[in-house]
Amino acid sequence: MTAQNSSAEELARAEAVCADRGLALTPVRRRVLELLLEANAPVKAYDLLAALKPGGGAQPPTVYRALDFLTAAGLAHRVEALNAYTACVHAHETGGAELYICESCGGVAETHVHGACHEAPEGFKVARSVIEHYGKCGDCRKAG
Amino acid sequence: MTAQNSSAEELARAEAVCADRGLALTPVRRRVLELLLEANAPVKAYDLLAALKPGGGAQPPTVYRALDFLTAAGLAHRVEALNAYTACVHAHETGGAELYICESCGGVAETHVHGACHEAPEGFKVARSVIEHYGKCGDCRKAG
DNA sequence: ACCCGTTATGTTATACTATTGCGATACTCT
DNA sequence: AGAGTATCGCAATAGTATAACATAACGGGT
The missing domain is CATH 1.10.10.10 (Winged helix-like DNA-binding domain superfamily/Winged helix DNA-binding domain)
Structure with a gap:
């Protein structure tokens, strides 16, 4: 990956x-x-x-x-x-990473959180988010 | 909460x-x-x-x-x-929950994932997501 | 040079989280 | 009844993480 x-x-x-x-x-x-x-x-x-x-x-x-x-x-x-x-390959400030983890090859891809899309409950102030997606990356899907 | x-x-x-x-x-x-x-x-x-x-x-x-x-x-x-x-108070199918956890009172609020807003890498197929937000809920913010 | 505060490490023990493996029991289906 | 499946009880152990205390290494002030 x-x-x-x-x-x-x-x-x-x-x-x-x-x-x-x-x-x-x-x-x-x-x-x-x-x-x-x-x-x-x-x-x-x-x-x-x-x-x-x-x-x-x-x-x-x-x-x-x-x-x-x-x-x-x-x-x-x-x-x-x-x-x-x-x-982490981005050396950004702590907190904003969103991970895509392939369960076939173990590879990890990282993007940044676009906080806009998360609808917090009324009054809730988010300090830190854990966002991890598990699935199959493109390479592994091709490979079978 | x-x-x-x-x-x-x-x-x-x-x-x-x-x-x-x-x-x-x-x-x-x-x-x-x-x-x-x-x-x-x-x-x-x-x-x-x-x-x-x-x-x-x-x-x-x-x-x-x-x-x-x-x-x-x-x-x-x-x-x-x-x-x-x-x-889980929604009894939905497994997989789609997004949690807001207050670090003051421990309360958890739950919403559903609107998958649209997550930009997966090219070809990556997400099977399951872990989304947890940590912060302070409205009540606790008022209470100090 | 010395002392001192701070930061980083070493060391031992232990706490906390989770699983494996096996046997007993109970239920269903034929 | 007998076979098959699902659940549970139980003992042991594997895997993950921290507490608590001691030591070392650096830098600044006197």
């Missing part, structure tokens, strides 16, 4: 974004983001943990803290219905 | 819906639905479990199976971002 667009390039962009905003993209955080970028599907926290192990025994809090940082920085999203995480 | 609209009435409606469709609303399932209806906020599986205990020691699978049944029947929804469950 996604064309594995150069994760090195994305990583550099993330670095720049963090520098701009005075955020510290430390080695652990950077490594986690790298893993997310290399994957072409959402990754589970414990899979990240396992991938981190080889160079020093990481514990769960390590990876969850890195994920908290990345999601807060808008560099990653949590996929709520999968308990998984995916890199 | 929600006016605790007679859960007994809703329960009766659920019974009718199940009868119509040849689904068995067994005692366990009925009791779980009742608990969901009585709550005015999403309920966690283990809280349901605890509430079920008094009349016979229920185990996790019991409650998860009941929840699976109810969600499949469209009588309840899973709130993905909270790992919690809420009764």
Whole structure:
């Protein structure tokens, strides 16, 4: 689904974004983001943990803290219905992503929310939205 | 937020819906639905479990199976971002709900998805959507 | 150089959420 | 009655996430 667009390039962009905003993209955080970028599907926290192990025994809090940082920085999203995480290629401010997740190949496409179309109940003020669509992407539908 | 609209009435409606469709609303399932209806906020599986205990020691699978049944029947929804469950007052077919969850009082309002406004990527066929909005409801905003 | 506040990490243990697998029971259909 | 299906009870375990506390690393003020 996604064309594995150069994760090195994305990583550099993330670095720049963090520098701009005075955020510290430390080695652990950077490594986690790298893993997310290399994957072409959402990754589970414990899979990240396992991938981190080889160079020093990481514990769960390590990876969850890195994920908290990345999601807060808008560099990653949590996929709520999968308990998984995916890199965000738009580096937008947190909150506005809408995800299309292919259940065949696992690929994720991201668009931005056009809030206009959601009719909130009278007086309700939306702070944050979780929008995830599950289905089958074009490629997988062609492939059968 | 929600006016605790007679859960007994809703329960009766659920019974009718199940009868119509040849689904068995067994005692366990009925009791779980009742608990969901009585709550005015999403309920966690283990809280349901605890509430079920008094009349016979229920185990996790019991409650998860009941929840699976109810969600499949469209009588309840899973709130993905909270790992919690809420009764569905519309008894519509599964899949089309859009939730507004107040982070102050926990209340949930439900609307239906107007699919038209979601711009899927080229060729992507959406099978199921998770749409949850978090914020503050009108009542809580007034109350401070 | 020293102290101190802040931020990030390491470490251990534990809490919370969910599923698997198997056996017992009950109901329906023939 | 016997076969088949659906539900439930039960025990064990898998998977996800956080709490709580200790340590390290950096930067600024004195």
